[in-house]
Amino acid sequence: MQRRSFLTSSAAVAGTASLAAPALAQAQPTVSWRLASSFPKTLDTIYGSAENFVKRVAQLTGGKLQIRQFAAGEIVPGLQVMDAVQAGTVEMGHTPAYYYFGKDPTFAFDCAVPFGLTSRQQTAWFDQGGGRELLREFYRGYGIVNFMGGNTGVQMGGWYRKEIRSVADMRGLKMRVAGFAGRVMERMGVVPQQIAAGDVYAALEKGTIDAAEWVGPYDDEKLGLVRVAPHYYTPGWWETGPQLSLYVNSGQWDKLPKQFQAALEAAAYECHVRMQADYDARNPAALARLLKNGAKLHHFSKDVMDAAFKQSTTVMEEEAAKNAKFRKIYEPWKKFRHDQNQWASVAEAAMQNYLIAAARK
Numbered sequence: 001m002q003r004r005s006f007l008t009s010s011a012a013v014a015g016t017a018s019l020a021a022p023a024l025a026q027a028q029p030t031v032s033w034r035l036a037s038s039f040p041k042t043l044d045t046i047y048g049s050a051e052n053f054v055k056r057v058a059q060l061t062g063g064k065l066q067i068r069q070f071a072a073g074e075i076v077p078g079l080q081v082m083d084a085v086q087a088g089t090v091e092m093g094h095t096p097a098y099y100y101f102g103k104d105p106t107f108a109f110d111c112a113v114p115f116g117l118t119s120r121q122q123t124a125w126f127d128q129g130g131g132r133e134l135l136r137e138f139y140r141g142y143g144i145v146n147f148m149g150g151n152t153g154v155q156m157g158g159w160y161r162k163e164i165r166s167v168a169d170m171r172g173l174k175m176r177v178a179g180f181a182g183r184v185m186e187r188m189g190v191v192p193q194q195i196a197a198g199d200v201y202a203a204l205e206k207g208t209i210d211a212a213e214w215v216g217p218y219d220d221e222k223l224g225l226v227r228v229a230p231h232y233y234t235p236g237w238w239e240t241g242p243q244l245s246l247y248v249n250s251g252q253w254d255k256l257p258k259q260f261q262a263a264l265e266a267a268a269y270e271c272h273v274r275m276q277a278d279y280d281a282r283n284p285a286a287l288a289r290l291l292k293n294g295a296k297l298h299h300f301s302k303d304v305m306d307a308a309f310k311q312s313t314t315v316m317e318e319e320a321a322k323n324a325k326f327r328k329i330y331e332p333w334k335k336f337r338h339d340q341n342q343w344a345s346v347a348e349a350a351m352q353n354y355l356i357a358a359a360r361k
Helices: 002-027 046-060 078-087 105-110 119-128 131-140 179-187 197-206 217-223 250-255 258-292 302-322 324-346 348-360
Strands: 031-037 065-070 092-096 144-151 158-160 174-176 191-193 231-234 243-249 296-299
Touching: 031 046, 031 078, 046 065, 046 092, 046 144, 046 243, 046 258, 065 258, 078 092, 078 144, 078 243, 105 131, 105 179, 105 324, 119 131, 119 144, 119 243, 119 324, 131 144, 131 324, 144 250, 144 258, 179 191, 179 302, 197 217, 217 258, 243 250, 243 258, 302 324, 324 348
Parallel strands: 031 065, 031 092, 174 191, 231 296
Antiparallel strands: 092 243, 144 243, 158 231
């Protein structure tokens, strides 16, 4: 009798649960948002990452929160995504924060600064090291709530029409590079140029510029730069772990049901992790293809790296001295970087360096 009673009660509970889920979903409003991307649809790694994000949000909300994604230029140009989110033209954006360096160099901490954090360190800083809180306070002044939206991992140092053996070879070099990197490069004698990705090939071919940086092997291969600037340099010291951001208009965020907010945050985290895995999986084969098609792989000399590090430190310290918002993030960030690199030298870097050396034997 007791067993029969238990089974009857269990069946009743199960029935209630099966009815509760759709009832809860029906209780939520249907919300339609637009997301402006800073990237073209051809970049299946970056643009595709946000596609996965919007699909996941729809799944987690039972289709109640629908986000429609638009490529760069369809609603606003790629460099104006933050402005569109801030103004409420769109509810969301997917973009690199350092695109807005000109508004305030502090934005770069949400993406990358020269000789900054690796992708793992950047995630650790944002998620567990106080970065989220510092950046959320900064973004509050722009009416935006920011989330991690992917990472490419350390990028390459760009494509050059001639070899760069020393700092002297960089003087007078016209290079497609911007933001903090542009400011540092300028100190090293480079003439920085701001050129859209679609125009880089023609500019190199015509000699309007001498060099250009983009992302890494998988994305760089699509631009075909190996045909006009075969010297491929590493590492991209100005982008050691560039993080993409998902922006939400703070007014629209506040209107969302808590369940939708949780779904959006969870989907953003998945998007973030997946992009890094995507690049790590695709870059090795892409680099092999580039080398087969004529790319000449070089490492920046110690002379160049040392000069870049010195100038980067000077530029960062100068900005901190005059920009209180920058300084408030820079000081704790600098300590976090120091501690992380000390720890990496003990375990991660030591193991990686051994494996790399062992593979060459």
